[in-house]
Amino acid sequence: MATLAIHNHETPLDLVARNLKSERPSQRCGALREIGRMGQKISRREMDTTVVPMLSDSDSAVQEHALLALSQLGEKSHGFAQLVASKLETRSKQVKRAAMVALGSMGPIAVGHAGSIQAMLNDRDLDLVVDACNALGKMQATQAAGDVAAKLTSSDSDVVFAACMSLSAMDSHIQDVGKLLKNSDARIRSAAVNALKGMSGSESYSSDVVSLLGDKDSYVRLGAADFTCRLGAKATDMVVPIGKFLSDSNPGVVAAAAASLGGIGEAAASQIPALEQALRNSGEDSSTLPLTVAGISPKLVSLLRKPACAAANALANMGSAGTTSAPRLVECLNSKDWELRVAGLHALSKMGSSSARYEYHIVDLLRDEIPPVAAAACLAIGEIAAATGEANSSTARAVAELLEHPHPTVRARAVQSLSKMGDEAHAHIETFVSLFGDRAWNVQAEAIRAVAKCGELGQMFAPDVCRMTYQGLTPAVQVAACEGLARMGTRGASFREEVQQLEDDGEQVVRDAARKALEFFDRADSAAALKDRVPALTEEPLEEE
Structure with missing residues (x-):
């Protein structure tokens, strides 16, 4: 089909649009669903010839799907607000509902x-x-x-x-x-x-919300924990009441309390002893499992289900006071629970130089049979190298072996880890470039970032990075390529024309990244600023799906 499209100069939209002329309403609806999935890649002219005519279709189901498609086309749909609003007068309930969805999407x-x-x-x-x-x-x-x-x-x-x-x-x-x-x-x-x-003014309700950390309903507890984390240091007065929940018999309550304290951060350091005790809590909140099994809601991350994982994360957020708990976190690396091993590694990675003395424990987990554990070990080693400014050659070789790991997240974390090791990264720069062709988008993005961090040596590969602005597997890769070129100074700026073409890309994040890179080309002396503001677009969940 792809070959046929090339010979006939047909785009994917052309192939889908054929079904809009079908006599069967179900096929027209199906075509509109596909157009909706294409999102903002659809131009205004293409909207006028595909979606808009379907708003007057004789079949109400087709009108409904046209409105829903319109709701996914971003700012290009704004000019049709009056037409969409007229659909609120129809007798069809589904058309009315779709019209409200479309109007709501316009903001x-x-x-x-x-x-x-x-x-x-x-x-x-x-x-x-x-x-x-x-x-x-x-x-x-x-x-x-x-x-x-x-x-x-x-x-x-x-x-x-x-x-x-x-x-x-x-x-x-x-x-x-x-x-x-x-x-x-x-x-x-x-x-x-x-x-x-x-x-x-939501902080005025903090005392009422904190009491909900002990609620019998898991989703109420999770909402309360998120509320407290958003308040951060503003919830300092509630640290002691929250700490009382750490001894609760319900593991879900303990996890919510520990997660809340982690969100408050250093101001909650008084609860470190209680959090260390929670590290030994092997319980798990399974109350949301039925909904997960039924496919109604995704599985909660471990720090919201397991007290020990939540405690590990909280201790890592306690600043210098929390580093005294590093020995307790190292004990988590020997746990039979792989999620706790991951939590322990993530916590140690946030403690920087304080974790350096335990590097040999972390290196052992590079060979862990659970991919998220190996990936977390890579991250921890990289963060330790970045914090200490030193990288062990043997450790770097152990990480480099994972560049060929079958799991993409492990490969991506291995690249990310090596990129933080200074001169040790330079020895692997050609491997990084070869990973531009990796089958996983997160590996491509991390490889681009790693090359861009290699200074003048990395700048030699600016043409390869530029190629990824249009050959990347996903918008996130294109964004990484734009950021990489911006970091490369005059070498990157020589590809200004290629980056300018991305200002018309169908994805908003790509257009924004292109504009930002062009601004840095104009102000080359400020290029380092982009490095400090890289959006976390290529993070992949470390937990198994």
Whole structure:
């Protein structure tokens, strides 16, 4: 099919658009779903010839899918707000719902149509009420905040949940939302605490939220922990009350408390002894497992399920006071639980030079049969090298052996680790360049960064880095290539024209990276600033899927 497209000069969109002319509505709907997946790669002209005509299709299901496709096309859809709003007058419930989704995706630019959506807050169909709340929140239609707040008293938890999130987006009626922290319905308590996280003045509810760390419902606890972590040092007064939960019999409560203390950071150093005790807690919160098995929600990361993992992460965030716990964290490396080994390695990696004396323990885990453990060991070794400014040749060779590991995350972490070893990295620069052709995008991105860090030697490979601006497997690789060229000074700037072409790329992150690189080409003396602001776009979860 790819060969046929080349000979006929057809793009993937052309092939999909054929089905828009099908007599079967299901095929037209399928084509619109595919166009939606293409997202912002679709041009305005292509929208006019594909999606927009389908808004007037004779079949309501096709209209629905056209609206949903429009909602995924970004700012190019903004000019169609009036047309989309007219679909709110249709009799089809699904078309109305899709129209609200599309208007919501346009954000504040579509707020002029908030009145039509606001009228649906009193509809008898609660699905429409939920969608109206969601859309008004995304549009930041503060003029409708009062009517949305009235829905907080609804007997339907879905409506209350949507109203909470809507008011959070508007940053309005915080007192009404705060009252729901003590609601008898766990789902509503969860909605309230998650809504408060992004609202101004939410710290005034910290004492009420902290009490929810001991809630029987796991999702309420997780919301409370996230709330506290976002407050950070502002939650210092709550350190002692949080610490009391570390001795709870429920492992989920202990994990939530430890995670909260980790978010507060150095100000919670008084709880280090209790956190060290939590390192020995082998329990696990399995309350969310049924939803994970059913495919309803993803598996929670280990630090939200296991007290020991949460404690390890918290100790690493305690600053210099936490480094005294390094010997306790090293003990975690011998655990039979691979997730705890990973947590221990990550914690040690954050302690920099204080972990250097335990490097030989970490090197042993480079050969661990569990890929996330080997990957975490690579990261820890690299961070130690960066913190001490020294790299052991034998350790570097052990890490380099993992450049051919079958798991992509291990390869990526091995590259990242070597890139932090100064001159030791230079010996592997040709291998880094060969990894530009790796089948995994995260390996490609880390290899590009590693080459860019090799100074003048790395600049010799600027043409290869430039090639990755258009041959990278994903937008994240293209972003890494733009950043790499910016780091290469005048060598990188010689590829200005190639980078300029990316300003018209279909992906926003690529366009932003290209513009940023061009700015640094203009201010070559400030190129080091980009190095300090590299977005974490190539991080891959270290836990097995």
